Amino acid sequence: MATLPAEIIIEQKMINSTSPKYLNIKIIIVAAISAFACFQSCSPSKPPLTGNLPAQLYYTADDYKSVEKINTHVHIRMDDTTFLNLAAADNFRVLNVSVNSPSAPPIEKQRNISVRLIKSYPTRISYATTISVKNWNSEAWQQEMIYFLKESFDMGAVGVKVWKNIGMDLRDKNGKFVMIDDPRFDPIIDFIEKSNKTLIGHLGEPRNCWLPIEKMTVQGDKDYFKAHPQYHMYLHPEYPSYEDQLNAKDRMLAKHPNLRFVGAHLGSLEWSVDELAKRLDRFPNMAVDMAERISHLQYQAVTEWQKVHDFFIKYQDRLIYATDQRVDSTQIPSQRNTEAHESWLRHWKFFTSDEKMKVPKVEKEFKGLKLPREVVDKIYRKNAEKWFPEMAKLH
Ligand SMILES: [Zn+2]
Numbered sequence: 001m002a003t004l005p006a007e008i009i010i011e012q013k014m015i016n017s018t019s020p021k022y023l024n025i026k027i028i029i030v031a032a033i034s035a036f037a038c039f040q041s042c043s044p045s046k047p048p049l050t051g052n053l054p055a056q057l058y059y060t061a062d063d064y065k066s067v068e069k070i071n072t073h074v075h076i077r078m079d080d081t082t083f084l085n086l087a088a089a090d091n092f093r094v095l096n097v098s099v100n101s102p103s104a105p106p107i108e109k110q111r112n113i114s115v116r117l118i119k120s121y122p123t124r125i126s127y128a129t130t131i132s133v134k135n136w137n138s139e140a141w142q143q144e145m146i147y148f149l150k151e152s153f154d155m156g157a158v159g160v161k162v163w164k165n166i167g168m169d170l171r172d173k174n175g176k177f178v179m180i181d182d183p184r185f186d187p188i189i190d191f192i193e194k195s196n197k198t199l200i201g202h203l204g205e206p207r208n209c210w211l212p213i214e215k216m217t218v219q220g221d222k223d224y225f226k227a228h229p230q231y232h233m234y235l236h237p238e239y240p241s242y243e244d245q246l247n248a249k250d251r252m253l254a255k256h257p258n259l260r261f262v263g264a265h266l267g268s269l270e271w272s273v274d275e276l277a278k279r280l281d282r283f284p285n286m287a288v289d290m291a292e293r294i295s296h297l298q299y300q301a302v303t304e305w306q307k308v309h310d311f312f313i314k315y316q317d318r319l320i321y322a323t324d325q326r327v328d329s330t331q332i333p334s335q336r337n338t339e340a341h342e343s344w345l346r347h348w349k350f351f352t353s354d355e356k357m358k359v360p361k362v363e364k365e366f367k368g369l370k371l372p373r374e375v376v377d378k379i380y381r382k383n384a385e386k387w388f389p390e391m392a393k394l395h
Pocket of ligand 1: 073075097291324
């Protein structure tokens with residue numbers, strides 16, 4: 001219970017007296033103390049932004065398994081059930097996201113894998129389909145894609161992902177880069193909106209992509225762009241810039257104000273919670289997933305812990321937990337699953353505790369954000385259920 005104010009402590013001495021003359025005062029004071037105690041513990045008012053909240057307002061490491069969680073960005077590309085069993089044991093539901101990337105199986109095959117997994121694990125997994133831009137320059141492309149989306153929605157897709165190949169690879173008949181605000185996407189985006197589905201946009205890349213490897217902030221980006229020089233934009237100055245990518249996405253969102261949109265990878269604004277806040281303010285239907293970018297929040301927490309913490313409090317309704325883990329035939333399943341489980345635990349520690357931490361992708365030490373339970377429940381489940389309403393019906 002909270003500490004009582006001094007005047008109540010003085011009066012409490014009177015209560016301990018057995019003298020009858022204090023009887024009426026005693027009743028009144030008991031009522032006052034009860035009311036004060038209740039005000040401290042029963043008040044439904046929101047927790048303050050900072051300060052020492054009672055312990056029950058926070059989760060601990062022990063709560064990890066008992067709290068229902070959703071991970072809205074994984075790529076299960078084979079009929080492997082070990083990853084889903086692990087997710088179930090750790091109390092996760094997952095959204096399996098199809099991608100139109102050269103390293104992924106054809107989009108029909110990705111869809112079939114999702115549909116089979118959903119049959120086996122109807123309460124654990126949903127899926128998001130995608131569109132292919134292979135036939136972009138054909139007249140029939142829009143109709144083909146709308147047909148594919150309709151079929152996918154009928155098969156259970158709750159969203160549609162567009163990928164960074166739009167803006168970084170796809171070109172029109174004249175060799176010009178096609179960006180996401182190209183009018184040819186509009187009927188497709190309108191169809192997604194009318195179907196009450198969510199668009200997930202991995203558009204652009206982390207800002208590090210436009211820097212030389214040695215200037216990149218987190219190890220994950222250094223490793224990825226070393227391995228994928230074709231996507232390392234520092235090496236391709238003739239391609240659209242980082243700002244071009246963000247601006248195209250902003251123009252697309254401005255054209256579709258009622259579209260439910262999830263900016264994958266912190267909306268490619270992973271490097272600055274201030275910049276991300278500006279976009280969230282401007283586009284109320286936009287949430288962002290944290291897939292493969294939690295290290296960027298941790299990197300900012302090294303020097304600006306309070307700012308990152310306050311950002312989570314202020315935008316607690318717009319941030320969605322996700323990891324971007326892949327399941328494919330190139331991995332050793334036991335090793336992949338161990339790594340996945342360990343990273344989920346590290347994320348839980350970052351969001352729920354205020355312990356000092358070191359993680360593989362960030363060079364320096366930082367402190368956990370120790371977010372209140374209410375905020376943790378939103379980022380781990382409630383926001384996902386809002387942006388992907390069909391995922392709320394899974395259990
Ligand atoms: Zn992904």
